[in-house]
Amino acid sequence: MNEATREMLMEVSVATLATALFKRGLRHQVIQGVKPLGWKGRNMVGPAFTLRYIPAREDRNSLTVFRNPEHPQRVAIETCPAGHVLVMDSRKQADAASAGDILVTRLMMRGGAGVVTDGGFRDAATIAGLEMPAYHTRPSSPTNLTNNEAIAINEPIGCGDAPVFPGDIIVGDADCVIVIPAGIADEVAAEATEMTVYEDFVVEQVKGGAGIIGLYPCTKDETREAFEAWRKTQNR
Amino acid sequence: MNEATREMLMEVSVATLATALFKRGLRHQVIQGVKPLGWKGRNMVGPAFTLRYIPAREDRNSLTVFRNPEHPQRVAIETCPAGHVLVMDSRKQADAASAGDILVTRLMMRGGAGVVTDGGFRDAATIAGLEMPAYHTRPSSPTNLTNNEAIAINEPIGCGDAPVFPGDIIVGDADCVIVIPAGIADEVAAEATEMTVYEDFVVEQVKGGAGIIGLYPCTKDETREAFEAWRKTQNR
Amino acid sequence: MNEATREMLMEVSVATLATALFKRGLRHQVIQGVKPLGWKGRNMVGPAFTLRYIPAREDRNSLTVFRNPEHPQRVAIETCPAGHVLVMDSRKQADAASAGDILVTRLMMRGGAGVVTDGGFRDAATIAGLEMPAYHTRPSSPTNLTNNEAIAINEPIGCGDAPVFPGDIIVGDADCVIVIPAGIADEVAAEATEMTVYEDFVVEQVKGGAGIIGLYPCTKDETREAFEAWRKTQNR
Amino acid sequence: MNEATREMLMEVSVATLATALFKRGLRHQVIQGVKPLGWKGRNMVGPAFTLRYIPAREDRNSLTVFRNPEHPQRVAIETCPAGHVLVMDSRKQADAASAGDILVTRLMMRGGAGVVTDGGFRDAATIAGLEMPAYHTRPSSPTNLTNNEAIAINEPIGCGDAPVFPGDIIVGDADCVIVIPAGIADEVAAEATEMTVYEDFVVEQVKGGAGIIGLYPCTKDETREAFEAWRKTQNR
Amino acid sequence: MNEATREMLMEVSVATLATALFKRGLRHQVIQGVKPLGWKGRNMVGPAFTLRYIPAREDRNSLTVFRNPEHPQRVAIETCPAGHVLVMDSRKQADAASAGDILVTRLMMRGGAGVVTDGGFRDAATIAGLEMPAYHTRPSSPTNLTNNEAIAINEPIGCGDAPVFPGDIIVGDADCVIVIPAGIADEVAAEATEMTVYEDFVVEQVKGGAGIIGLYPCTKDETREAFEAWRKTQNR
Amino acid sequence: MNEATREMLMEVSVATLATALFKRGLRHQVIQGVKPLGWKGRNMVGPAFTLRYIPAREDRNSLTVFRNPEHPQRVAIETCPAGHVLVMDSRKQADAASAGDILVTRLMMRGGAGVVTDGGFRDAATIAGLEMPAYHTRPSSPTNLTNNEAIAINEPIGCGDAPVFPGDIIVGDADCVIVIPAGIADEVAAEATEMTVYEDFVVEQVKGGAGIIGLYPCTKDETREAFEAWRKTQNR
Known part of the structure; x- marks a missing residue:
């Protein structure tokens, strides 16, 4: 993304952005129901890289699936480009985790600009202490295998009832997270x-x-x- | 699908199938919250063909998009194979319609075995009078453009919190709809x-x-x- | 219960009873959210006999538990006195069934006056065709083992956010079900x-x-x- | 209202009207969650006359308040003009009734064109048998005093998340109810x-x-x- | 309000007040679901001044409406008497904001004793840092025009399922907010x-x-x- | 409970425990929706002692009932063994309190290891300042008599959709609370x-x-x- 745009977006509020999008007829770009884990005092800004979950079928979601190097959740963490925000469609289902501190730490180490789920993170207190911004609905300790299967990477998704297309610019502040369509971000x-x-x-x-x-x-x-x-x- | 299997599935209840899947450790295969529009006195049986919706972004969802012959909702109706059940992931969002009587009639004419959405149909009273089985959560008159954008065809989806893979066998009776993984349907x-x-x-x-x-x-x-x-x- | 009282309660509406209880300061005696399966044209009246469910723990709820002649769900069906209404506290959880047509038929054969759950019945269409009144929130095909374990018989329970004590008089009409404290039923x-x-x-x-x-x-x-x-x- | 408009609205579906309003940028005019009590085979059409409820405070809502000839619920029934639809803002709260068969019958006798609540009616089975169209979310036997106080007549209200201004044209069919702003009804x-x-x-x-x-x-x-x-x- | 009463109410908890009202038969006076933004270590106390929202109709809620000096939201802020608490009926709808930091700051400058909404505030982190107490359900960045239209000032309203009459005494502590009927506040x-x-x-x-x-x-x-x-x- | 087990459980996360239970086929042992009041920096660990609530019937729940030395809520506080965790089934109903600071302080003084409700506590800010761990869904000031009646002690219950049997080992960390069946705790x-x-x-x-x-x-x-x-x- 345009570096000047990134810098500007670091300094404005999601509320102001929501009004700018409202003027353009876009009323549903705020990801509803998410909040920061440990607000770090600066905005989260970056293009969206997406991960989509579907309900977990038990025979496809034993713990052994994580031994597969092609498991989409693991691949998403290892392929999300630096500077991007990983946005997860967890079906607004927070009874099991979308991810935990190890994966979020790895994403941070790889240069991720942030992570958002409309579900919940396990190890939330630890994630709150990391440098990288993270947003969710509430802490949730069960492994994601319990009711969510990671199924696809970088497709258009819904997150918190907002549409998210890969490359859309994601901005989070102390209150909320918003999705700016890529073509009008500047x-x-x-x-x-x-x-x-x-x-x-x-x-x-x-x-x-x-x-x-x-x-x-x-x-x-x-x-x-x-x-x-x-x-x-x-x-x- | 195996014709003998289809005939057997016409004669059993979803409750019995749910117990058979429960024995195999599959506990979440019933599509929660849907009911038949005008129960026709016979089961709905067929392999799943899927359509996925995401939240609608207003600039991408004016009425003119339906003039596009490639619009995924229309393409889904025109390409769902005969004998299949069209299953829609409408994000459990019934404030706008998943489809209406014209599309459902067209699906029926093309030989569709049925249609399921975890949202709602418009023209529900008319659909209830058609021969082809249909299941939804409640009638909903607003066009799907209001809050759902058809985005992808024949991907794995969630429907009513059940996982649905293309080709899974869908069975509906007077009470509920269930998803049988393709490999164990027989x-x-x-x-x-x-x-x-x-x-x-x-x-x-x-x-x-x-x-x-x-x-x-x-x-x-x-x-x-x-x-x-x-x-x-x-x-x- | 008093036979004259039973006869009177067969002829009044739940709405009128709700007002009579309201006069006495009782505002929460209607079992919220339940409806009749196949309204039979006459009220359901009888003292409450209760069954309480808790969330199912998987290791305690395999299909083999039903082979145990002491399983509380089965025992409830076989011990509910004639003329009584079996009221189930299913935790307002209808994603799995509270019971099915076989158990409800058995209850009817034993002289049960009716059955109520704040969950849902499987084989609902069949139950709707039985003579005995039945009330639930919606049809639900999965076996109760999926998320409810029958744990105790004839304790005070909640059902649809109403308090139910064993022996309270239960009355259901075409609209709703109400709980009349035993001491004031006459x-x-x-x-x-x-x-x-x-x-x-x-x-x-x-x-x-x-x-x-x-x-x-x-x-x-x-x-x-x-x-x-x-x-x-x-x-x- | 214009008689020709009324006649036209008797013959179109709410779905078609919703699309006509969608073209004008109005996306939230369908009253969400209501359904007809006993569909009578013809549309409900008429200008809105409104009644607003707030949560009931117990000291203001004993049964004696109905002895007051100025009680807003009673006054609404007795003053709603012939040909109008009485629309009630019951705060989407159906645990107590918005009204019962006596009041709805009186409204019908006075020439009311219909009645809508985003709560529920008591005596619902009786109301379903009346000639006048009625729409609600579900039957609810407790008197409205239990949790709703009728507070104001013919103000702008919300009903099922739709805005309703007095005089807006209300249309209901077998599926849904929609609110057409008065100025564009023709x-x-x-x-x-x-x-x-x-x-x-x-x-x-x-x-x-x-x-x-x-x-x-x-x-x-x-x-x-x-x-x-x-x-x-x-x-x- | 009585100054001695105000001083007493600064020193008691909402829990104790709830019990005092419970003794008088008032069970629903706590505004459900709201919490303080940045608890300031002292109670909020003052008579209620109310603002009522209805669902927004798009043609009546473009950004230009705020240019109207008579817009009810703005008028409410500019006319709420000093020492009063502004209570907003936002229909328990927090997907868009009830107000933001500029309006809340203005209310504070005018001597407002506090502000409560059963929706959410935008600029919530900023409001949390102001001296004046504020309560809401969660931060929400979209402008209120997105789904709420301010329609009326100082009417009886519902807020978080509690009845609020203008002049009722509002008390908030670190946990909750309660509504004391004006006549019994002392x-x-x-x-x-x-x-x-x-x-x-x-x-x-x-x-x-x-x-x-x-x-x-x-x-x-x-x-x-x-x-x-x-x-x-x-x-x- | 085994002291070595207690010490080990003080040092592991609920997330790790959830995975260990998932391996054993137990997927629903996390108490959904609760969070710590004032995280104290150490885990809560102890066997469960339970209290069950049902919906309150008004004539059985005046303030005078607390004068009864046998009232189950009071008895639960005074009989919960030292080192145990008091777990309350409040029916996921937080509109009234499960308990307040006086009872929770008493439990702490008696050596309780912690307290959990799937409802809410009154005096939550005070409870947050106590040494003993406590978990709930949100602060709630109304007395429990408003909608919950304490009915039974040390029965199997549900709490936050998890099954809890007396003696099961309860572990809470900064994120969540989990229930380990007694027989496999070590x-x-x-x-x-x-x-x-x-x-x-x-x-x-x-x-x-x-x-x-x-x-x-x-x-x-x-x-x-x-x-x-x-x-x-x-x-x-």
Whole structure:
């Protein structure tokens, strides 16, 4: 992905991005129900690399399957490109784990930008202590074999009721994770950056006692002028 | 599929099949939450042909996409082999339709053995009146574009929390739908047929006043002998 | 139970009984979420005999356990007194069956007044065709061993979020099932019978064009008098 | 409402209407989760008159409140204009009733065009037998006082996750109920009527063996011409 | 509200208040499912000022609606009286935000005593850092326009399945939020304060090794006397 | 319980235990949906002592019932043996509390090893500050009388969809709680301890840059040898 875009996306909120996508008619791009394990104080940004799970059939999911070097879950971890975010469609099923600390650590060592599942991680407390961002719905100790079989890599998937296509840009902050369609990531990043400048101005005004009518959104010339003046002082 | 197997599966219940699979360690093969639209008095039997949906992204799902002759939902209907059951992974999402009466009618005309979705059908009352068996969770009038995008054909999927691989044998009765792994369909059909003979004997005994202890399951020699004698009179 | 009470409860609705209990401060006596399999045109009435399930542990729930003549599910069927209603606490879990047609038929042959589960029955279409009333949430083909272990007989239980004590009077109609505490069943039956007379009068009045203000509930002397006059003509 | 519009809406399906609204960017107008009590073979059509419930506070919801002639539930029934559909926001809460047969009968006698709740009705089997259409999620015997307090009449509400403004046109068929914004009801009715003509043609073609590619939707000139010819023969 | 009442309510727990209301027959006054964003170490106390949302209709909820100075969400923020708690009925729908940090900051600057939604806030991490108490179900980045339309101010509403009338006294602690009917707030505050004295005594006794039988609740004269003696030493 | 087993279980993760049970065909032993109140940095380990709740019937659940020294909830607290974990079947119902800080403190003072409910605790913030481990689904302030009646002590129960028999060994870590059948606790503890040694080796290898194929699980002789060598250096 475009490095300037990545840098911009590190500095904006998912809320602002959600509004930028809403303007474009995209209303369902936030991955519902996930939260960060141990918020690290910086956004997660990267193109999506996907893994899809289906319900586990018992005869295909004994512990011995992990001895197979071609097992899709293991292959996903070992082939996810550096700088990418591994996004797992776990069918919103968190009664068993999507992965654990060993695999997530390996992904981090390989340069992964982050990992998201709409299920849950085992060893969640350990994952929360790693440097790489991770998002899930809740801790879940049972092995994924219990009810999820990793079946396919880098297909279009759903995750938390959001559509995710390989290469879409994934951004996570302290609150949520959003999926930006690859083709509009650059323009959305730029627009969100602009919006953020204005929002920062608004916050400062509101903390100074200003009301929101006419200020947020801006509907008055004088407010626009005050913003432009403030902006110059900020070099933004 | 084996024609003898198909004929046997027309005559057994999903409950009996579920027990036969339970004996083999398979506990999650019933598609949870679906029911027949207008039970037609005979089982649905056929190999699975699958369609997978993901959450709909608005810019990819305007009404015009159906003008594309390659749209996966339409292609699935037009390529599902005769005698097969079309199984749709609609993400257990019934707020919009998986398909409607026109597509289901077309599938029937092409010789489809049935259709199952873990979402809902629009035009459900009409579909209930067709000859071909159909199963869903509830009627749902909005077009599938509203929240589901048909994305892939004949992949392994989940449907109602059951794993479905293309070619698995799907059986539906008045109550439920079950997925029999392709490799064991013949033996399971034979075993379920045998079990059904005994269950029929049990029902007759119970209606005649017999208790279930020792009868169901059979744990007494005299019961076994009575069954064998009865069986001969039935030519089964 | 009192035979006169049974006869009265055969002729009143669960809605009227729910209101009679509401007057006494009892708001949660309706078993939520269950419906009749094949409404037979008459109420189900009888004292509760209970069966409690817990989640199944796999090593305790192979098919061979049914060979044990002391298995609680089988014992419940064979010991539920005639005239009683067997009420099952299936933990509101319908992904596997609470029982099937053979056991329900046996219960009927033994004189059971009915059966209720907050899970689901297998062979539901067959059960719907039996004479004895039965209520559940939805058809479910997998054997109960899949996720429920029958553990105890005739304890206080919950069923569909209602408290059920052995001996409480269970009443089911075309809509719902309610639990009347044993100690007040006689008075509640009598009161509901009285209420039903007035409700029948109201329905006749409303169908004749009367408004509900002052009529339902009765707040006018003239309405009370009209009712008394009507009642005499009805010999009720 | 416009009588011609009403007549057109009696003859189209909710599915077709949902697609007509989808074209206009309205994706959430179907009242989710409701079904007809005793489908009467004809659509329910009329402007919305609304009733809003909030959670019941026990001290405000004893049985005596119904003696108050100003109780909003009773007033709603007695003031809903003839030809209108009473739509109730029961907070998708069906553990207690939204209303019962007496009130629904009264509404019918007053000329109501129908009634919808996203909760449940008591006396549901009786209501199913009335002439007036009614829709709910499931039968529920407890009085509404148990957990719902009728609080306001003819405000904008939500019902089954759809927005309902007083005067919006409500249409129900055998499957679902939809809310057409008042301002576009005439044009939507006309458009849906046109769509229905084409869909009827398509069904006939498909039953005759035609494939759906190019036919549904129409993307070929020859199909368009065949349709126009067929249409003339139908006088539509 | 009464200042002495406010001071008392700052020092008692929601659990104690819930018990005081339970004694009065009020069982559903706790707003279910909400939690504090960044517990600030002191209770939230104030009269309720309400905002009601309905499902969003797309044509009424483009971003431009916020330019309208009469938009109810914005007006609610600008008119909520100082010392009040803004309570939002977001239909328990957290897939889009009820509000974000700018509006919540403005409410705080205007002297708001707190804010509660049964949906979720965007910019939740920022709101957690503000001085004013806030409660929600989970962070949610999409703008409220996505599925909620602010429709009415200061009506009776439901919030988390609790009834909320404008002016009711809202109290939140580290665990939960409760709604005290306005008319009994003073007596409930006094009673809860008394109960808290005894509970503090009990905790001290239990930490000293005492058993709970006879102590909690108090059923022995000697315990009562010990409490009275202890109380004097505490000047409470 | 065996002291050596207890010590081993203090040092392994629930995830590792879940895998050890999975190998034995036990897939549902994790108590779903619970989390620690204030993780104390050490595992909770002890045999289960159980308490079962049913839905509360109002006439049996006024505040005065706690004056009864035989009330099962109070008796459970006062009779749970030292070193045991009190496990409550609260029917996964967290709208009212399973217990509060006074009872949990008393349990701690009596030597309890911990407490688990599939409902919620009141005074949760206080309980989080106690030394004894506690697990629940979410804070809940209403008294348990509101919707749960404590009915029986030390019966087999379900908790969070896991089966719990009195005496089963309960283990909780920062993520989850698991139930080890009493008869296999010693062997499972030993096996999990062995597994943990290898997992620690794997983590060290992965942090050093190793890939997971062949390492996790171990499928290469050289890896096995490296592990054995490493193990000696660790004295494990």
